[in-house]
Amino acid sequence: MGRVLLIVRLVLADVRRHPTQAVILLVSVAAATAMLGLGASLHGATEALYRKTRTATAGPDAVALSPGTDRATIRALTSLAHMPGVVAYSGPYREYYTTLTAHGSTGAAVVQAADATPGPIDRPLVTSGRWVRPGGVVVERGFATALGAGVGDRVTVAGRSLPIVGIAVTAAHNVYPWAPGIGPGGGPSDGGGLVWMAERDTRALKTSDLSVTSFVNLKLRDPDTALTLGHRDPAVASAVGDTWVNIRAWQDMAAQDSIMLKASQPILVIGSWLLAFLATAGVATLAAGRAAKQTRRVGLLKAVGATPGIVAAVLLAEYLTLALLADSLGLVAARLIQPVIINPSASLVTTATGPTGGTIVVTTLVAVAVAALTSLGPTVRALRTETVTALADSAHQPQHRAHLTRLSALLPTPLLLGLRLIARRPGRAVLHACNTAATLATVTGLLMIYAQPSKGYPGSAMANDLRNAQEHHVILAVTAALIALAAINTVTTTWTTAQEARPTMAIARTLGATPGQITAGLSVAQLLPTLPGALAGVPMGIILCLPFSAGNVTWPPAWSLLAAALAALPATAALTAVPARVAARRSVARTLSAEAA
Amino acid sequence: MNDIGAVLQARDLYKEHGQGQSLVRAVDGVDLDVPAGQMLAVMGPSGCGKSTLLHLMGGLERPTDGEVWVAGRRIDTLNERALARLRRRAVGFVFQAFHLVEELSAAENVELPVLLAGGSPRAARRRAAFLLERFGLADRARHLPWQLSGGQRQRVAIARAMANEPLVLVADEPTGNLDTAATLDVLRLFEDLRTAGQTLVIVTHDERVAATADRLISMRDGMFVDDTQLAGRTTGRLDGLIGLED
Numbered sequence: 001m002g003r004v005l006l007i008v009r010l011v012l013a014d015v016r017r018h019p020t021q022a023v024i025l026l027v028s029v030a031a032a033t034a035m036l037g038l039g040a041s042l043h044g045a046t047e048a049l050y051r052k053t054r055t056a057t058a059g060p061d062a063v064a065l066s067p068g069t070d071r072a073t074i075r076a077l078t079s080l081a082h083m084p085g086v087v088a089y090s091g092p093y094r095e096y097y098t099t100l101t102a103h104g105s106t107g108a109a110v111v112q113a114a115d116a117t118p119g120p121i122d123r124p125l126v127t128s129g130r131w132v133r134p135g136g137v138v139v140e141r142g143f144a145t146a147l148g149a150g151v152g153d154r155v156t157v158a159g160r161s162l163p164i165v166g167i168a169v170t171a172a173h174n175v176y177p178w179a180p181g182i183g184p185g186g187g188p189s190d191g192g193g194l195v196w197m198a199e200r201d202t203r204a205l206k207t208s209d210l211s212v213t214s215f216v217n218l219k220l221r222d223p224d225t226a227l228t229l230g231h232r233d234p235a236v237a238s239a240v241g242d243t244w245v246n247i248r249a250w251q252d253m254a255a256q257d258s259i260m261l262k263a264s265q266p267i268l269v270i271g272s273w274l275l276a277f278l279a280t281a282g283v284a285t286l287a288a289g290r291a292a293k294q295t296r297r298v299g300l301l302k303a304v305g306a307t308p309g310i311v312a313a314v315l316l317a318e319y320l321t322l323a324l325l326a327d328s329l330g331l332v333a334a335r336l337i338q339p340v341i342i343n344p345s346a347s348l349v350t351t352a353t354g355p356t357g358g359t360i361v362v363t364t365l366v367a368v369a370v371a372a373l374t375s376l377g378p379t380v381r382a383l384r385t386e387t388v389t390a391l392a393d394s395a396h397q398p399q400h401r402a403h404l405t406r407l408s409a410l411l412p413t414p415l416l417l418g419l420r421l422i423a424r425r426p427g428r429a430v431l432h433a434c435n436t437a438a439t440l441a442t443v444t445g446l447l448m449i450y451a452q453p454s455k456g457y458p459g460s461a462m463a464n465d466l467r468n469a470q471e472h473h474v475i476l477a478v479t480a481a482l483i484a485l486a487a488i489n490t491v492t493t494t495w496t497t498a499q500e501a502r503p504t505m506a507i508a509r510t511l512g513a514t515p516g517q518i519t520a521g522l523s524v525a526q527l528l529p530t531l532p533g534a535l536a537g538v539p540m541g542i543i544l545c546l547p548f549s550a551g552n553v554t555w556p557p558a559w560s561l562l563a564a565a566l567a568a569l570p571a572t573a574a575l576t577a578v579p580a581r582v583a584a585r586r587s588v589a590r591t592l593s594a595e596a597a
Numbered sequence: 598m599n600d601i602g603a604v605l606q607a608r609d610l611y612k613e614h615g616q617g618q619s620l621v622r623a624v625d626g627v628d629l630d631v632p633a634g635q636m637l638a639v640m641g642p643s644g645c646g647k648s649t650l651l652h653l654m655g656g657l658e659r660p661t662d663g664e665v666w667v668a669g670r671r672i673d674t675l676n677e678r679a680l681a682r683l684r685r686r687a688v689g690f691v692f693q694a695f696h697l698v699e700e701l702s703a704a705e706n707v708e709l710p711v712l713l714a715g716g717s718p719r720a721a722r723r724r725a726a727f728l729l730e731r732f733g734l735a736d737r738a739r740h741l742p743w744q745l746s747g748g749q750r751q752r753v754a755i756a757r758a759m760a761n762e763p764l765v766l767v768a769d770e771p772t773g774n775l776d777t778a779a780t781l782d783v784l785r786l787f788e789d790l791r792t793a794g795q796t797l798v799i800v801t802h803d804e805r806v807a808a809t810a811d812r813l814i815s816m817r818d819g820m821f822v823d824d825t826q827l828a829g830r831t832t833g834r835l836d837g838l839i840g841l842e843d
Contacts, residue, residue, distance in 0.1 A: 400741050407706055407716040415714060424700050507696050510657065511710040511757070512685025514678040585677075589652040592696060 003310060011318045021286050024492060026234045026326045029278035029370055031481055033330025033363040034337070035275050040359040041338060043557025046258035049348040050171060054250060058123045060090075060517070061226045062219035065254075066245045067185045069094060069212050076243035079390040083238075085225065090119035091216035096205045097184045098158040100139075100195055102149040108192030108215075109143070110180045111157060113202040114504040120173040121217040124196065125349065129166030134198040137164030142176025142347030143193025157195060157204055168196070172217055175347035182246050184211030192592050227251050227274030266548050267445070268341075271478030274438045275485060278365050281431045283374040284488040284594035287319070288428065289496030291378040295403050298382040308383050315379040316371075327364050331355050341474070399427070413517045417508065418524025422499055432526055433533035436568055439582025442545055444562045446479045448545040451556035470544040487575055490526060494576040498522050498583030504592040505584070522580035526572050534568035539573070601667070604765050604796045605631035605654050610663035612649050612819075623649040623820035624660070631765070636787065636797040638807040641816035648769050648802040650816070654798065655682040655688045655767050668764050685817055689758030693770035695750045697742040703753045704729060704738040710760040720766040721760075732786060742825035748779025765796040772806055784809055 015022045053059065064080050066073045074092055093113055100109040106360060114132045124131075124138070129151035132138045137157060139149060144167050149155060153164050153259055162214065173179045179194040197205075226249035294315060301311050303310035339350050355363070400424040408419035422429045474502065497506070505518050513521075538561050612624040623646040630635050639647045651656040653665055656672050665673045667687050672680060684690075689710075697706050704725045711721035729738050732752045742750055752770060758766050768787075768793075772780040784806060791797060799806065807813050808827070815823035 109821055369800045400700055400702060402702070405701060406718075409708065409712055409721065420700075503696065504698050504700075505699055508709070508713065509681060510655075510684060510696075512681050512713045512761075514681040516678060517681075517713075587658070589649075589657040591691060592694075593648070 003330075007313050007317055009311065010314045011321065014318055015322075016289070020291070024286060024488060025283050026329065027320045027328035027488065028282045028485055029367050030201075030330040030333065031278040031485055032272060032279040032370070033327045033367055034333040035268055035330075035333050035478065035481065036272035036366055037334030037355045037359055037363050038341060039272045040337060040362055041334065041355045044258075045338065047254045050250075050254040053125070053169055054171035054189055055347045057125050057169065057171050059250060060121050061220040061223040061250050061391075062229050063172055063181070063215055063216045063248045064218060064245050065182050065213050065215040065248070066243060067213050067243025068180070068212070069214050072243050073214050076245055077188045079215055079217050079238075080245070080247075081218060083223050083304050086218050087221050088120050088219035089216055090121040092214045093216070095180070095215065096158070096201065096202065097180065097192075097211040097213075098205070098403035100143075100147070100193065101156040102144075102147040102153060104166075105147050107143065107147060107177075108180075109157065110192055111195045111197050111205060112467065113199045114138070114196040117216075121219050124170040124171060124172075125167040126166045126168045129164065131166055131168070132164060132196050132198045134200045135162065137162050137200075137201075138163050138166040138168050138196040139167050140173070140176060140179060140196075140347060141167050143179070143195070145346040146193065155195075157209065160201075160204065160218070162197075162201070164565060170194070171250070171253070174253050180213075181248055182213060207459055210571050223250065228278065232310070263456050267449075267474050267478055268292065270445075270544060271442065271475075271482065271516055274442060275478075276370065276484055277438055278435060278482065278485045278489060280370045280373055281318075281435050282485065282492055283370060285428060285431065285489065285493050285496050287374045287378050287476060287498055288459055291381070294378055295382045296383055298385065298574055299387050300382070302387040310380055311383060315382065316375055316403055319375040320368065323367040324364070327367035330367075331360060332364060334359075350422065368424070369429035376592055401445040405581070413513060414520030416515065418511065418528060420504075422528060423588075424501065424504075428493060428497065429525070429529040433529035434489070435486055435489050435493075436533030436572070437537035437540055439482050440534045440565060440568060441541035442475075443478045444538050444541025444548050444561060445545050447560055447564065448553075448557040449475050451554050453554055470533050474595050487571075490572055490575045491579055494526055495579040497525055497582070500580060502583070502591055506586075506588045509588045510592070515581075518584035519577070519580045522583060523576040525575055526576045527569060530568050530572045535563040536567075538562075538565050602632055604668055605628040605629065605798065606664075607650075608664040608666075609655065610650075610653060610665065611661045612646070612653055612658065613661045622646075622819050624653060627663075627819070627821060629654075629814075629821075631796060631798060633764075633796050634791075634794045635812060636791045636810045636813065637799070637812045638810035639800045639814045639816060640802070640804070640807050643802075645816045647816050648821040649819075650797065651767050651769050651800050655690060657690075662740035665828055684763050685710065687764045689761070689763035689766040691751070691754050691758050691766065691771045693769035693773035695742070695747075695754045695774070697750055697753060697757070699742055702739050702741055703734060703745065703749075703756075705774060705814065706742070706753055709767045710757060714761050724760055725756070727736045728751075728759060732756050733782075746779065748777050748782045751775060751779065752784050754784060755758050755783070755790075759790070759795075766790065768797065768799045770801055771799060772803055773799065780806070 014561065017381070026487070053352060063078055066077060077092045080086070095110040095112045097461050098109055098111055099106050116132065117577075118131070127141055129138070137155065139147075139155070144150065144164070147155075149164055151164050151167060154161050155164055156162075174181060177191040178189065178194050180189040180192050183189040183202065192524065198209070229247045298311050298315070334355055338355075404419055404423040408416045408423070501522075504520075507511075607627055607629040610624055610627040611622065612628070614621045614623055626647070627650065636815055639650065642649050649658065653660050654667075656665070656667070660673050663673070664671055665693065667683060669685070672683060675683065684701070698709065701709070703724070707725035707728055708718075708721035711724050712718065716724070726735070726738070729735050734749060734752055734756070737745060737749055737753075742753070745753065751774075755766075755768075755771070771787075772783055776781060780803075787797060787799070788809065799810065811827060812820050813823070813825045813827055
């Protein structure tokens with residue numbers, strides 16, 4: 001118990017002494033696990049949400065649709081409702097193809113004639129306002145969100161102005177903008193939103209020249225058999241005869257709803273791995289920067305009798321605890337963000353469905369791996385160092401790199417200093433180059449995705465627009481997260497380099513280097529690896545994007561890719577300027593006195 | 598104000614740390630003239646302000662009040678950039694802890710000031726080779742600092758301080774980390790430099806080191822309490838000093 005208390009006390013003391021490092025570790029790992037949690041939980045998430053909506057609204061197992069309202073059509077639909085295996089039904093209902101205008105925006109719409117009291121199947125869930133009444137309409141929530149309309153707003157439906165009395169969701173139709181299911185006359189649908197109107201109000205639509213589809217909602221004895229309902233089914237064939245009837249199973253609707261997320265999932269998953277890499281790079285830099293102090297701390301602990309086990313526990317516990325805390329924060333963030341991502345149309349009930357047990361295991365493993373990868377090396381090195389050597393703080397000697405040193409002698413002072421700083425820790429320069437490459441790969445992905453023309457659903461412009469918007473929002477969010485983390489890493493790397501090189505830079509100043517040259521040298525140490533990293537990041541991004549393109553790739557302008565790569569240089573210069581300047585302004589006498597102490 | 602013959606001058610020099618009750622006056626109203634070619638030793642107990650005085654004279658710290666002149670130029674009013682440029686040519690520093698750049702070889706350490714002053718790599722190499730040869734370290738030129746003994750490291754540090762032929766070489770406890778033999782080596786070096794006309798200011802605890810100087814100033818509580826010209830300098834008889842025999 002005493003040992004545990006000691007470990008806790010030492011860990012807490014260290015976190016209190018280095019709060020910024022703890023925060024950076026938390027933010028980095030939390031960002032990575034949040035994105036990973038989101039990416040991993042997308043698979044099947046929308047289907048799960050559809051199931052919840054289906055339960056909440058007594059959704060049908062199948063919907064049979066047929067263009068027109070003639071007697072043969074109605075007879076065919078009614079026959080379907082009475083075939084074996086159907087335990088309940090509602091309808092036939094009519095839906096009219098028209099437009100709806102709200103706040104100056106007009107969108108394609110299907111107007112469903114609704115019962116004042118919904119039947120046993122398809123009882124739309126009113127999320128605000130009330131159910132339909134004569135003289136007022138209820139707008140499906142995804143459609144209302146897209147139009148920016150709410151209860152009390154007036155909308156124009158088929159040329160008639162009516163107030164919105166309610167907003168609702170349903171599982172009997174696909175999510176916005178695929179509500180029509182089939183197009184006018186049974187042709188392809190151009191997409192649109194759903195509006196419910198009192199039966200009495202739809203009489204005016206009957207007299208107009210609008211296309212109409214009739215449909216019936218079916219409840220089956222075995223909902224899983226809904227997918228087998230079709231014209232090959234003898235019962236269905238006998239019921240519909242020659243009438244053209246389209247049967248949509250609930251499974252099809254669930255799958256249709258997740259189409260919107262198909263492009264988002266790889267973006268999130270790949271983005272999360274890149275973020276995890278950046279988190280590892282950032283935390284590794286922090287850990288390496290503290291290695292010398294940690295070694296001395298280990299020496300002190302050993303000197304007062306701590307066993308290797310206790311020492312290892314103290315060193316690892318801090319990173320592991322922070323990583324696990326960050327994992328929890330990331331998962332909470334993923335759960336909070338998930339409803340927005342998995343329900344982009346807002347047409348399904350709003351509940352968080354994840355993260356699942358599997359997702360939690362994956363993100364926790366990643367968080368632990370980040371902690372282990374970054375702290376294990378310094379911990380093992382510290383443990384292997386003899387106590388006296390550790391106390392002397394001379395355990396780690398920088399390597400002599402004669403070639404780089406000779407080369408740097410030919411260069412102006414800032415480049416000389418920058419190159420020699422890189423020579424001290426070449427691994428860190430490589431890490432920084434990878435940091436830049438990962439960021440530029442994502443930026444390239446962003447440019448690639450934005451360059452692609454709208455595709456995927458011929459004749460369904462609204463669906464394409466919504467899917468593209470979803471894709472653009474996700475890649476934009478991923479890119480923003482990566483840039484933010486890369487920026488934190490750049491500042492961290494500069495500061496760590498400046499801290500480690502403090503004595504060397506102080507010596508250089510006693511020998512005549514100006515603060516400006518020191519500042520420039522510290523910036524150059526980051527700028528030199530930035531350029532190859534940026535140039536490597538562009539093809540990396542293209543390679544990552546190509547497997548997800550549908551064959552015909554539209555390339556973004558070459559100048560935009562080059563500009564993105566070159567923009568990394570001024571961005572790095574700006575990010576390194578402040579920490580480098582602060583480090584260069586430190587008192588030389590004080591630094592050297594502290595080193596000598 | 599300034600005496601053209603003095604390489605280093607201080608007038609009414611103060612340096613304070615902290616404020617209120619925790620105010621410490623590290624240097625308290627000091628006046629000093631160091632003529633060219635003089636070897637000055639500053640002695641005093643720990644914390645008496647001698648290292649601070651050295652930092653002020655070399656432009657590493659700024660005084661709270663007073664003036665510092667180097668070769669007829671007032672330096673306490675200079676900005677950091679100008680001070681850095683001054684240090685390149687006018688002042689060479691030697692520290693107790695050597696402060697060599699650990700990842701550079703002995704020769705590369707000595708080349709560094711020449712490169713920082715804008716010298717060509719070839720000139721830097723030649724100068725380093727010359728100094729290391731002169732200081733008996735030619736065979737250690739490619740060694741890294743941790744591969745050298747304490748005395749060798751300090752000799753490299755002195756070579757580095759001399760790389761740009763500074764007007765004055767200031768040394769802060771240069772023998773503080775050395776054994777007797779290494780101390781003797783360093784003192785011989787200083788003696789050679791003094792003979793060659795180099796101005797030296799050495800802060801030390803060690804009376805044996807102070808005895809080799811032309812002039813000895815004793816400090817206490819930031820003030821000079823004694824300033825003595827040493828008539829019986831130790832030139833040519835270092836080996837005979839008590840406790841420094843080989």
